[in-house]
Amino acid sequence: MLNATAGFASYSWLPDYRISSLSGNVVRIFPDTDTIYRASAINNAGCTATDSVTIKVNKLLPVNLGTDTSFCNGNSLVLNSVSSGFESYSWNTGDKSQQITVSVSGMYIIKATDANSCTSADTIIITVHKNPAVHLPKDSVICMEADLVLNAGDGFVHYVWQDGSVNQTFAVTGIRKYWVSVIDTNFCTASDTTDIKSVAPAPSNFLNKDTSLCEGEKTILSANTNFDSYLWSTGEKTKQTGITTAGIY
Numbered sequence: 643m644l645n646a647t648a649g650f651a652s653y654s655w656l657p658d659y660r661i662s663s664l665s666g667n668v669v670r671i672f673p674d675t676d677t678i679y680r681a682s683a684i685n686n687a688g689c690t691a692t693d694s695v696t697i698k699v700n701k702l703l704p705v706n707l708g709t710d711t712s713f714c715n716g717n718s719l720v721l722n723s724v725s726s727g728f729e730s731y732s733w734n735t736g737d738k739s740q741q742i743t744v745s746v747s748g749m750y751i752i753k754a755t756d757a758n759s760c761t762s763a764d765t766i767i768i769t770v771h772k773n774p775a776v777h778l779p780k781d782s783v784i785c786m787e788a789d790l791v792l793n794a795g796d797g798f799v800h801y802v803w804q805d806g807s808v809n810q811t812f813a814v815t816g817i818r819k820y821w822v823s824v825i826d827t828n829f830c831t832a833s834d835t836t837d838i839k840s841v842a843p844a845p846s847n848f849l850n851k852d853t854s855l856c857e858g859e860k861t862i863l864s865a866n867t868n869f870d871s872y873l874w875s876t877g878e879k880t881k882q883t884g885i886t887t888a889g890i891y
Contacts, residue, residue, distance in 0.1 A: 644669050644695060650683035673697055700758040703727050707752060712769035714830035718745040721752070721766065728754040728762075744768055771828040774798065778822065778836040786843050790814040792822070792836065800825040814838060845869060849891075860886045 646653055646667040655664045659677060662670040671679060680694040705723045713719060722741035723731065731740050734751040744750060747770045753763045776794050784790050792812045794801055803812045804821050812820065821835040848865045855861045864882035865872060874883045875891055885891060 644671060644679060644681070646681045646683060646693070649685075650691070651686050652684050654682045656680045671697060673699055675699055700756075700760050702760050702762050703754070703756055705752060705754045705762040705764045707750070707764045707766040710767040710769075712771060712828070714771050714828065715773045718743050719768065721750055723752055723754055723764070725754065725762075728756050730755045746770055771830050773830045774824055774826040774832040776822060776824050776832045776834045778820065778834045780836055782837060782839045783842050784814055784838055786841050788844070792820055794822045794824055798824040798826055817841060854888075855886075860884050863891055
């Protein structure tokens with residue numbers, strides 16, 4: 643605000659550049675560059691008085707945190723105003739340094755003040771993605787001649803196994819360690835390992851030789867070795883089953 647001495651009959655201002663009025667003793671100015679403003683005032687007797695003032699515009703220094711970004715949990719990012727020449731910095735986190743390290747989602751705001759007390763500010767939004775989870779079965783033993791397929795689970799955009807294959811599943815081929823690494827849609831990674839340490843023989847020869855029975859009789863078929871579970875072709879799940887008819891059991 644420029645305020646010329648009151649009491650004159652009329653006023654005129656120059657130049658006509660970003661000024662609220664060219665007449666009147668009080669005007670508001672908002673120049674973008676250094677400017678000299680001149681005021682002329684005429685009293686009732688027709689006498690003229692003039693004065694001028696130089697307005698120096700302090701240019702704001704830029705402050706830039708970059709575009710909004712994201713990363714995976716467990717990582718961090720250094721936020722830097724990428725500007726020098728400021729006297730002080732203030733973050734909405736309470737930090738007063740030019741740069742901070744962040745590891746959680748949120749909006750981060752910096753205000754930087756120069757030697758002329760002019761302030762620049764910038765904002766960035768950080769999104770931290772949850773890491774994916776992949777779980778391989780922890781089987782230490784596989785059965786001889788059995789097919790064991792490891793499945794890393796669906797929903798991932800990329801898979802890689804220890805041999806370089808990139809399928810969701812992997813067929814176990816022998817005793818060794820197997821691992822898989824996955825990448826999700828946010829480009830976050832996870833991995834898991836299972837260790838196959840031995841191959842166990844399958845149960846065998848646990849029924850007696852073929853036999854016969856007389857019509858009207860009942861005979862008991864029984865496994866001759868103890869196992870953890872049983873399943874007969876009749877649907878029974880006990881160690882033994884009674885039969886009265888011929889057939890393959």
